[in-house]
Amino acid sequence: MIDTHAHINDRFGVKDIPEIKTILAASNVEESENNIKLAKIHKNLFASVGIHPQQTDPENKQSIDEQLNRLDKLIEDNKKFIVAVGECGLDYSPAPVGESDRSKKEQERLFRGQICLSEKYKLPLIVHARGAVDEVIEILSTYKAFGVFHCYTGGKKRIKKILDLKKKWYFGIDGNLTYEEGLTEVVKNIPKDRLVLETDSPFLTPVPFRGEENKPEYVEYVYKKVAEVWQMSKAKVEKIIDENAKKLFDLNKF
């Protein structure tokens, strides 16, 4: 099993190192640096570096260009520990209390800057699209980037649009599959070779641990649910999904 999207850092108070292969998603430059540090020490952990459309560094008031330059330098200096750029994208839902409310224009600049970094370093993008899936698809259609729509929220009707993009795109599904009826239909419509699973820890805890803090090991319940939906053994599902994740993030080189 591989958790392709988790946040393991001090900000969230999560300090346990997962026992399964985990890709650490980043929400800002500080988390990006932290992910690299963790990936250097733990062989199970792989770093992504990026800036979430709504989340800024706690102490940082740097301009978008300065932040993008820092990311660029981080990747250049640590390339062999980095498996992806992100999470980045557009989020037009209201920002949670305490997070920045970047304007749509700023979000778009930040997103385009990170798409360019993913192209420059030939790394997959971890895309966060909320309340703006069509806008994200539109932007991506003009680039050569590839990657994953993490915590996919585009419903059945946008799957084909995403599959029609020039490059290969995957769909990331989380623990809410265990309690959101509609997502089952979505999973049925995603080609088996384009699905990866994630926890988005410490959020989106699956049944039977809903209400508690999520952790990468709980991705097991998402695998189990997919096995139910695909009507396949969990072992078989694991083989297919893990192959997808390894391909997308080039994990076999480690």
Ligand SMILES: [Zn+2]
């Ligand atoms: Zn996200």
Ligand SMILES: [Zn+2]
């Ligand atoms: Zn995330």
